[in-house]
Amino acid sequence: MPEIMVGAASELADGEHRIVAVGELEVGIFRLGDRFVAYENRCPHHGGPVCQGKLFNGVEEIIMPDQTSRGLRFSKERHVVCPWHGYEFNLDTGRHPGDARVRLRPIPVRVADGGIYIETRG
Numbered sequence: 001m002p003e004i005m006v007g008a009a010s011e012l013a014d015g016e017h018r019i020v021a022v023g024e025l026e027v028g029i030f031r032l033g034d035r036f037v038a039y040e041n042r043c044p045h046h047g048g049p050v051c052q053g054k055l056f057n058g059v060e061e062i063i064m065p066d067q068t069s070r071g072l073r074f075s076k077e078r079h080v081v082c083p084w085h086g087y088e089f090n091l092d093t094g095r096h097p098g099d100a101r102v103r104l105r106p107i108p109v110r111v112a113d114g115g116i117y118i119e120t121r122g
């Protein structure tokens with residue numbers, strides 16, 4: 001698959017993201033620690049610019065061994081929230097936390113010689 005360099009890895013700090021346009025394709029590139037993930041900037045709900053949404057840590061319920069709840073807490077998972085209607089997606093998996101069938105389209109991304117490269121699919 002053809003690749004294109006879209007910037008230097010050093011330009012994105014941990015937790016930052018950027019949107020790049022490659023022809024008709026818009027891609028959100030996210031830095032998660034030393035890793036990079038990328039998704040098409042198109043929400044599976046109604047096509048909104050999902051990668052332009054806010055990032056936050058997911059929320060999980062604390063369930064005790066007796067199945068009682070001790071409330072909610074932030075998890076270590078990073079999520080992006082679509083600015084149109086609020087669907088959220090786990091940035092590690094691209095999936096909606098409540099329905100794994102609803103997911104972002106991943107774009108292969110890698111770092112080489114300090115540059116960020118994404119596959120453009122021709």
Ligand code: FES
Nearest residue numbers: 043046048082085
């Ligand atoms: S278009 Fe993204 S939540 Fe509706």
